Amino acid sequence: MKSSRRAALVAGALLGLFWSVPAWTTPHHLDPALREVRRAYDSGDYSRAVRLLKAAAQRGDARAEFGLGVMYEHGRGVSRDLAEAVRWYRKAAVQREDSAENNLGWLYESGVGVSRDYGRALDYFKAALRDADDDWGAALAWANLANLYLFGHGVTRDPVVAARDYRRAADLGNAEAQNKLGFLYERGLGVTRDLKRAAYWYAKSAAEGFSNGEDNLASLYETGRGVMLNYPAAFRFYSKAAKQGNVFAEARLGQLYEHGLGVPKDLERACGWYLRAVAAGNEAARDDAQRLRLVLTPAQWSVASGFAGSTGRKP
Numbered sequence: 001m002k003s004s005r006r007a008a009l010v011a012g013a014l015l016g017l018f019w020s021v022p023a024w025t026t027p028h029h030l031d032p033a034l035r036e037v038r039r040a041y042d043s044g045d046y047s048r049a050v051r052l053l054k055a056a057a058q059r060g061d062a063r064a065e066f067g068l069g070v071m072y073e074h075g076r077g078v079s080r081d082l083a084e085a086v087r088w089y090r091k092a093a094v095q096r097e098d099s100a101e102n103n104l105g106w107l108y109e110s111g112v113g114v115s116r117d118y119g120r121a122l123d124y125f126k127a128a129l130r131d132a133d134d135d136w137g138a139a140l141a142w143a144n145l146a147n148l149y150l151f152g153h154g155v156t157r158d159p160v161v162a163a164r165d166y167r168r169a170a171d172l173g174n175a176e177a178q179n180k181l182g183f184l185y186e187r188g189l190g191v192t193r194d195l196k197r198a199a200y201w202y203a204k205s206a207a208e209g210f211s212n213g214e215d216n217l218a219s220l221y222e223t224g225r226g227v228m229l230n231y232p233a234a235f236r237f238y239s240k241a242a243k244q245g246n247v248f249a250e251a252r253l254g255q256l257y258e259h260g261l262g263v264p265k266d267l268e269r270a271c272g273w274y275l276r277a278v279a280a281g282n283e284a285a286r287d288d289a290q291r292l293r294l295v296l297t298p299a300q301w302s303v304a305s306g307f308a309g310s311t312g313r314k315p
Contacts, residue, residue, distance in 0.1 A: 034063060046077030057088070062095035069100060073113070082113030093124070098137040101128035105144055109153060118154025139172035146177065150190075159190030170201060175208035182216060186226075195226030206237060214241035215249045222252070222261070231262030242273070250277035251285040258292070267292055268300045272307030279308060 034056065040049040050071050056064030069088035072081045086107060092100035105124030108117045125148070129141035146165035149158045163184050169177030182201035185194045199220050205213025218237035221230045235256050241249035250273050256262055257270035274289035293301055 034061075034067070037064075037067065041076075046071065048077075050077035057091075060095075062092045062097040062100070065089075065092035065095070066097050066100040066103075069103065073103070082107075086113050093127070096127070096131040098128040098131040098133070098141065101125070101131060102137070102140050102144060109144075109148070118148065122148055122154040135172040139169040139174035139177065142166070142169035142172070143174050143177040143180075146180070150180075159184065161190075163190035170204070173208070175205045175210035175213060178202075178205035178208070179210055179213040179216060182213070186216075186220075195220070197226075199226035206240070209240075209244075211241040211244035211246040211249070214238070214244075215246050215252075218249065218252065222256075231256065233262075235262035242276075245280065247277045247280040247282040247285075250274075250280065251282050251288070254285060254288055258288075267296060268303045269307065271296060271301070271304035275304060275308030 034052075037049050037052045037056070040046070040052060050068070053064045053067045053071065057068055065088050069085045069092065071077050072088060073085035074080065078084075086104070089100040089104045089107075093104055101124045105121045105128065107113050108124065109121035110116065122145075125141055125144045129138060129145065132138040132141055142165045146162045146169065147153070148155050149165065150162035151157065163181065166177045166181040166184065170181045178201045182198045182205065184190050185201065186198035187193065191197075199217065202213050202217035202220065206217045214237045218234045218241065220226050221237065222234035223229070227233075235253070238249040238252050238256065242253055254270045254273035254277065257266045257273060259265065271289055271292040274285040274292065277285035278289060289304075292304075296304065
């Protein structure tokens, strides 16, 4: 399993964190007062979005304060400034804006823009759960709390509680929590190991377009664990995940192409996928690429390298 809301959808099982999403992109924040902000943001005019947010924030709009926090955190329409992001999140949190509370919790948990403080992270996540007025916000808070219990950050490590809270978030439709719950069932952490349940939750996450859910579901199809062995299905879900830049899926596509599993054998394409994975930071795929280089002609290697570079990443 691998990362939600924070699309560093991160390497390694259970290391995923939530990506901060601008307030107006969530159902909770589709308010007419910020409709122009959303139009500006969706059109890529971040500077105008910031101006509109500042005007609304000066009127005390907590959603606009949260939105400014997002823009400063990610450097959209303004220079990236984590201190300023924290300042705006705190303003919104004073008004019990749950999205700001969730984001502040993440910053304190990860030590980004503030000194790491798991206790404060826990407090903010609890506040977000208290203040959430829709399923989206509540699901995010439950998932964040589950992360703390899974890793023992600020609380006694308790995979059973983590599984319970991930389930609460998953039932509310949080794709990251669905993926993590699948991982817990796959590994038997906090729950009885059950590969069919793992496949069920990975499929729910994949249905939401979550790349790690797609990658993990593909892995089960590739190995016939919890589902019938199905290489074409593995290829389909790895392809979906790879389109989102999932480096694990990119490497697995290389394996499928190399051995002709679920797709016609194609060493050039296999090598190209290995090289894409390497370019994105998956060093484990480097040996695979070099192994194929020994059997490819210079022309074939050139084709593979060109395929790898077609995403703009240099192998």
